[in-house]
Amino acid sequence: MFKNSNVTVIGAGLMGCGIAQVFAVKNIQVTIYDSIAEARGSAKDKIAANLTSLNMSHASLGFIQVTGDMQSAISNADFIIEAAPEKLAIKQKIFADILPFVEPTTIVASNTSVIPIVDIFSGLNYQDQVVGTHWWNPPYLVPLVEVVQSEQSSEQAVNTMMELLTYVGKTPVHIQKDVPGFVGNRMQHALWREAIALINDGVCSPEGIDLVVKNSFGLRLPVLGPIENADLVGLDLTLDIHNVILPSINNQQSPADVLKHKVADGNLGMKSGKGFIQWSTEKAQGVRDNLNQYLLNAQNKREKQDET
Template sequence: MQHPLSVTVIGAGLMGHGIAQVFARAGNRVTLTDPNQAALDAAVKHIARNLAEMKIASEPVLANIATESELSRAVMTADLVIEAVPEKLALKQRIFTDVAKWAPGHAILASNTSVIPITLIGESLDANARARLLGMHWWNPPHLIPLVEVIRTAHTSLDVFQAGFDLLLAVGKLPVKVHQDVAGFIGNRLQHALWREAFALIEAGVCDAETIDIVIKNSFGMRLSVLGPMENADLVGLDLIREVHAILFPDLNCSKAPSPLLSQCIEQGNFGMKSGKGLRTWTPQQAEEVRHRLATLLISMNAPAGSL
């Protein structure tokens, strides 16, 4: 595809504005669309704040971003459409039905879903649109986390699969190819397997939520960014790993249902930071400090050597 691209991001919330920022910063023309005008206005402010936090001039990036509340107008000239709306299958299906009708026939169609199989999202599309549909799962915050999972369905054209991968490389991301359309893809299957065991430990009275965070942040979590689990297995030795698994695996949680602890918190109105309490208790200041601490760390990790 030609450069600059015409990119449309659907959904101006938590993920959408960061995805728009990445493509705009790389010099592409970006249209950010959402039926909620207040969300669009807030998204522009969030992007400006992100850029200030990164010590990047906001004017050139914001000049590449337009906002549009009408989906049909937002996608009519798009080369790439990325959907970043809430994780509701029917909503995503409806959006892609409309996008396939209104966007150019060459446009790559991508969903940022974190868990829903892409095949389900595109099941009502015609063959041409299904061939152009893939998963493009970004991680929060998308403007700071390098990885993007690119997911191919049985219907996705190999050319489209490669083109989506290449577009992400061109804007400075680290894409990986997911060759089978499994729920949760790679990263979330791994992350939620850890969460399932963490919730089970709390439910069993082994420890509390704060202890879980202390243990992870001050042990294996410290090395994960430089030593992945497969590297660590080879480092430790596969013979020892097998011995550990023979003892440990029979005792690990293998529930097929969400944790009762989650249901208990939700029924009590405890949703997490947004309500002031979840597994732990949060003031607005504490929640903002977590966000700021994470952003500062990720910015430093992404900075060129010697720039800080």
């Protein structure tokens, strides 16, 4: 159904290249558009490095072309996925610039982590062909893509995007309301807010916070989601626990002071060598390598289960 489709990815950064890779590996023609020559020049090298890390053939690179010609990249596309930086103004300008070249049958998607899709397409008449697609990093290893229904989303556009993503091996989830952060990041950052608040209030060290998560409920999450867990322990017990704990859980509407102070001091995490934790280059790379190996093992396990 989708083998003869043409997918255009706007943006040749890590996310854009990773998204393009997902389609190319399934023998779908992909065009990567970027206005920056340096980004275009390194795009295929990034994808080749990803393929090498996965012990995969480089043959899929033949399904990818990279261009700086916006009109040619857009006019022949069945699907357009924008993967520009997470800045509202940048995304709005991209979709305003490409609008004259987009066919009315093309499904147009923005890859954003938290920005409401309605804000990105505000004032632009894309009729019913818009959806949000929130891919997770790295997109070729994390299965989830949140497909966000917005004001300019037809049921057909949502369903077709979900079918395309299923075809290329992803796990799409229909997000029925266009809320900031969608579903995954709302839950993830609710956890981060509480974790940082516990550090801010002197309840636990940063290292202790991570040990608690990794050695308790974090172990269950790959096989037991929060709603399954609530039903497992019983909603009566869940209600009793919530009656005790919810009043004391952090509900600040602004970031914690400890986080604001660290950013103001330039302690940004691994990229600066210090955040909540001190990071050497080797220690930071070890975390990245462990994460990628874990995700790769999980992907291999899913693929074996699918074969059986």
